[in-house]
Amino acid sequence: MAILTTHDLSVGFKNGKAETILLSGLNLTLEQGTLTALLGRNGAGKSTLLRAIGGSERPLAGGVKINGEDLHNMTFAQAARLIALVTTERVSVGALTVKELVELGRQPHTGFLGKLSAQDREVVERAMESTGIKEMAGKMMSQLSDGERQKVMIARALAQETPVIILDEPTAFLDVANRIETMQLLGELAHAQGKAVLLSSHDISQSLRLADQLWLVTDDRHVICDSPQDILDNNDMDRIFNSGHIRFNPTLLDFDYKS
Numbered sequence: 001m002a003i004l005t006t007h008d009l010s011v012g013f014k015n016g017k018a019e020t021i022l023l024s025g026l027n028l029t030l031e032q033g034t035l036t037a038l039l040g041r042n043g044a045g046k047s048t049l050l051r052a053i054g055g056s057e058r059p060l061a062g063g064v065k066i067n068g069e070d071l072h073n074m075t076f077a078q079a080a081r082l083i084a085l086v087t088t089e090r091v092s093v094g095a096l097t098v099k100e101l102v103e104l105g106r107q108p109h110t111g112f113l114g115k116l117s118a119q120d121r122e123v124v125e126r127a128m129e130s131t132g133i134k135e136m137a138g139k140m141m142s143q144l145s146d147g148e149r150q151k152v153m154i155a156r157a158l159a160q161e162t163p164v165i166i167l168d169e170p171t172a173f174l175d176v177a178n179r180i181e182t183m184q185l186l187g188e189l190a191h192a193q194g195k196a197v198l199l200s201s202h203d204i205s206q207s208l209r210l211a212d213q214l215w216l217v218t219d220d221r222h223v224i225c226d227s228p229q230d231i232l233d234n235n236d237m238d239r240i241f242n243s244g245h246i247r248f249n250p251t252l253l254d255f256d257y258k259s
Helices: 046-054 076-080 098-110 118-130 146-159 176-193 204-210 228-233
Strands: 002-015 018-026 029-031 034-039 061-066 083-086 164-168 196-200 213-217 223-226 246-249 254-257
Touching: 002 046, 018 046, 018 061, 029 034, 029 196, 034 046, 034 176, 034 204, 046 083, 046 164, 046 196, 076 083, 076 098, 083 146, 098 118, 098 146, 118 146, 146 164, 146 176, 164 176, 176 196, 176 204, 204 228, 204 254, 213 228, 223 228
Parallel strands: 034 196, 034 213, 083 164, 164 196
Antiparallel strands: 002 018, 002 029, 002 061, 213 223, 246 254
């Protein structure tokens, strides 16, 4: 079931009155219970697109609807109950414990004072259990590895109890083992909890293996939306880079250099 849609969406940035359009005319759909991976080269507009869909940045044109309502007409609190956004920025949270950080995910529901009810605490416990971090609830964030910190940020997003979770490069600072584990976790959460999970990634092989749907930003700035198998069957992966030497290798499920 579709929960989020875009309509003739254009994203980019403004410099005074001048506009630079990165992607335009996008009609995209996120469905409940699916993991969608956004792939494309650096500078293609992936992060800008995620910010527009997540409600933290206004699009240049078009709109985003969630549950049939215009996202950019909502207040911040209303949007935060529907979409959880995990960015690439490394937030300085060393003075907080794991549990305290996850509890911040309840803020859209508790208000400015952040007083947690018994129900809020149950939600926090479930979020930590779902991401496998319950045993480290009392540890300081400064003590955690990059992989552990990423799980905590995902748990905080789960604690928001939103139907949509958007993550910008959630595996960017992780080693191979943690990249695979994080992608598997996000897929399991989407399927088990009925979330619509959208992430951007440069991990081509794991995205092809684990995502239900791909949004592929081509070199000429179109977005192809299809299943990983159909993307492979149509040789669409070669449309990411405009290079005669960088070609997609279907055996490796990744790009390599061909002389």
